[in-house]
Amino acid sequence: MAVTIKDVAREAGVSVATVSRAINGQGSVAPAVRERVLDVAHRLDYTPHQAARALSSRRTHTIGVVLPDLHGEFFSELIRGIGQVARGRGLHMLLSSAHGDAGEQRVALQAMRGRVDGVLVMAPTDEGARSLAGCLAPALPAVLINTVDPEGRRPWVGVDGYGGARAMVRHLVASGHRAIAFVSGPGDNHDARERLRGYRDELAASLPGVAPRVEPGDFDEDSGIRAATRLLDGDEPPDAVFAANDAMAIGCLRAFAEAGLAVPGDIAVAGFDDIPLARLVHPALTTMRVDIAELGACALRLLLQPAGSADAEGVARTIAPQLVVRGSCLRDRSPRPRAALHASTAPRERGTP
Amino acid sequence: MAVTIKDVAREAGVSVATVSRAINGQGSVAPAVRERVLDVAHRLDYTPHQAARALSSRRTHTIGVVLPDLHGEFFSELIRGIGQVARGRGLHMLLSSAHGDAGEQRVALQAMRGRVDGVLVMAPTDEGARSLAGCLAPALPAVLINTVDPEGRRPWVGVDGYGGARAMVRHLVASGHRAIAFVSGPGDNHDARERLRGYRDELAASLPGVAPRVEPGDFDEDSGIRAATRLLDGDEPPDAVFAANDAMAIGCLRAFAEAGLAVPGDIAVAGFDDIPLARLVHPALTTMRVDIAELGACALRLLLQPAGSADAEGVARTIAPQLVVRGSCLRDRSPRPRAALHASTAPRERGTP
């Protein structure tokens, strides 16, 4: 039915080998012959069959992307970043959402054999990360995203949650805050733990002797509300709350508004991620911006790096989040003048449906 | 290197044909043999090579998704909807963003040969839609999304912009508005035209004799601001403005706020799409909600329909948008009491990174 390389060969009066060479630019072909072949191919509207090509050349020019989920801004940004690099290198993207379940993740990864040249995998929970060990064929190049490698031999990229949290605490301290509470994320989440660790370490470094105060949360807005309520109920409410992500920080804002507290007048609030909502709430949220698209792009670049460099075990690239100062803790209690505020370059709303 | 079907056959003491049958569940295999084969396959950690499978079976169990872009909520929702159906049917998704350019779209479509069993294509501009004619191999099943089929023979799905616009105008009229202006979208965009057409027709039907008033826009917020300004400068400012999408409606809100007009007190504003921002602006925006994930899901279901039903030329499925009444035109000038307001089921903010 469809036109194959044989048809082109016959029509051009050459062997299929020559057609293959002419089309792929591999091996040498007499200029006149090449031109004739290309002409015929074009006339016949010939397109190589990719499965056949993949089978014999053992390259698919496709990379697999295995994600826990396809919900929300985080994943769309990640995909966009990966897609951008992929396009630039003529690669295709095979997308698979594993839905968090370890079994499904395994199936998704298995189905990649013979379909992709490498995979980008994100399994942010401990369970997902652990199950990776058995699923990832050792021969398949892979880069982990926001995922702790159970065996420590895969290259990975992630957000520097530790450094980001330290930077935020430093900022709060520099603004004059002394009683800085932290609302943590889920304990089985790597990022959440890194941010907590950053908070603790920087607090110890910047305000030695001041005890940390941590209220548990689960990254959801509601848990931020509950944490804020508990903080207010305590004997000595903090003068600043740093939440492990924006969703919880926004929960804090709501709780404080309800309690009649002025933010940042009575209490400052800071988040992490810079989700689109962050700049829209009142007051707008001070937060650490994470460039998610860059995270994806970085992962793919690492995957594409020639073996021996990136393939070296455990290479790690980390994306540094950026402090974005907005109204929710726009305040200076300290004697020294503050540096200029960072402008929040608001992402433009897209004009499409 | 990797273990193949031959290895399994040898180890199990059967032919490769039997291994193939046992694994695929096609053709009959003695239960005892099947079990032995499956055992060996498991023990050897055998995974079929998909390219080989695709080449001989002529099925890839993959569907291609060709989009103009990967930016923003619209595409992430679309992908999510498609992905959901795909997962349910054991299909993979090959993602390609054509970046609006007709040439790139052609390349993307070509590269799909031998990689997918069918494609979902979105080319919302006239140029993109036109160029589709030459790129789509007639043998490749395809469903168009939000795209006018240049040849009218492909099944397609789209948003019922016409019906949605009529519903909104009907709502505005029922609320007592009489001078309803419309801010239109780009003239080369199919959706934009449908919404405009709905506005005109419903106005003619509901308020016979009242002349339509259309200010051009381009779907961007700024163009909404400009359109609103022009409307206010006219001799008889309208008492309601219906913008062809939310971004422009939000532009109108800003312009009116700046001009010192109360919304909805002095003038009502309505949009289309229900983007996440719509419920966060002040006042919250009355709009037509489009279920984009469902649009994607619907497209894939249509693609998967057995030939003869969906493959019938020009089958069309249309997603009906839903009226969401919020503060921006929460008002009743009419003598009759209004029905209960639609609750705005706000999408929950995700709690991850």
Add this chain to the structure above:
DNA sequence: CTGAAAGCGCTTACAG
């Protein structure tokens, strides 16, 4: 129920 064999559409050493 099972196997031998052809074939899917390419690429790639190997000769010439």
Add this chain to the structure above:
DNA sequence: CTGAAAGCGCTTACAG
């Protein structure tokens, strides 16, 4: 520079 041939790893009539 070019062609004949083997081979990539499967599936699928075709016999038995």
